[in-house]
Amino acid sequence: MKHEIWFAVSLCCLLLVSCGQGKRDTGIFPSQHPVSVKTPPQGIPDRDRYTKYDRDAILKKVTEDKRYGDLIENTRKSVGQLVSMSDEQLRGLIPPANTKRALMVHRKGCPVHGGGVSVYQPFGTTVDLSLPLQVRCPIGGEVYPSRDFPDDGQGWLDDRPDSPTKGEKYYFVGWFNHWFLQSLPARIKMLGQLWFLTGDEKYSRTAQVLLRRFMEVYPDIDSNDLTYDGTDRGVYIKTTCTPWEGPALMNLTDGFELLLPTVDDQFIRDYRDLTSTKYEVRF
Numbered sequence: 001m002k003h004e005i006w007f008a009v010s011l012c013c014l015l016l017v018s019c020g021q022g023k024r025d026t027g028i029f030p031s032q033h034p035v036s037v038k039t040p041p042q043g044i045p046d047r048d049r050y051t052k053y054d055r056d057a058i059l060k061k062v063t064e065d066k067r068y069g070d071l072i073e074n075t076r077k078s079v080g081q082l083v084s085m086s087d088e089q090l091r092g093l094i095p096p097a098n099t100k101r102a103l104m105v106h107r108k109g110c111p112v113h114g115g116g117v118s119v120y121q122p123f124g125t126t127v128d129l130s131l132p133l134q135v136r137c138p139i140g141g142e143v144y145p146s147r148d149f150p151d152d153g154q155g156w157l158d159d160r161p162d163s164p165t166k167g168e169k170y171y172f173v174g175w176f177n178h179w180f181l182q183s184l185p186a187r188i189k190m191l192g193q194l195w196f197l198t199g200d201e202k203y204s205r206t207a208q209v210l211l212r213r214f215m216e217v218y219p220d221i222d223s224n225d226l227t228y229d230g231t232d233r234g235v236y237i238k239t240t241c242t243p244w245e246g247p248a249l250m251n252l253t254d255g256f257e258l259l260l261p262t263v264d265d266q267f268i269r270d271y272r273d274l275t276s277t278k279y280e281v282r283f
C-alpha cells in the first residue's frame, strides 16, 4: 500500500517538474530529479500488504520507559474531544466533497473586524471542534456563518455597498473544512496509536467513523475547490496543498495500519481502493 502512495507522490513530483518546464520565463522552478516508480507485489492478501507491529514488544518498551507516560497522556488529551462525540457528530465534521476548502477565511480577516494583517490571521489554523463547520472571530467573539453572513459551503459573497472587499468571498465553512481535513490524518494516527497501546475500543470506533466518512468524500474532492484566500489559483494536488498531500496520506496509512486488527477485510479493500486512486492534477 505504501508503494502505491509513494507512486502517487512520485507522480506528483514528476508532474510538477514537467509542468515547470513550460514556464521557465518567470518564477522559481524545481530542478529535475530521478523519480522511481515501484509496483507492489502481486498475489498477496490485502491485509498482508500493510505493516504489522509487534504489540507485546511495543507495550514492553512503553512500560519500561517512563517518558512514554506523558506522551500517551498528552495524546489522550489531544483526541479527548473527538472521542466524546457521537458517530453523527463525527461525520458532521466532514462536509460533502464539493464544499470549498480555504486556508484563510479572507486575506483581510474577519468581515467586521479585519485582523488579517499576516498570513492566517486572525483565525489561525486550528479548528474548534465544538463549532463544526464554523469559525469564531478571536477579536469580536462572533461566530460565522451567521444570519447576516450565510455560507452554504461555497463562501459568503460580500455585497455590502461600501465594503472594501465588495464582490469578494469569505470562506467560513471552507476554513473549517480545510483545517479539519488537514489535521485528520494526524488525528487518525493518534487514535490508532492509543488503540494499539490501550486496546480501548473507543479509540478505534472514533477513528473508523472518521475514516469511513473521509473515504466517502475523498474520491470526489477536487483541487479546484481549494484556495488560499479566494483570490489565487494555486498549485494543489487534491485535498490539500501540494507539499502536504503526500505526508498526510502517509500519516493516514500509519494510523490505518495500527488499526488493522480492528477492521474487517471489506474495510481494508475499500481503503486500498481509495488510496490507490490516481490523482487528477491540474495546473
Ligand SMILES: [Zn+2]
Pocket (backbone or CB within 6 Å): 110, 111, 112, 113, 114, 137, 138, 139, 140, 141, 142
Ligand atoms: Zn470579527
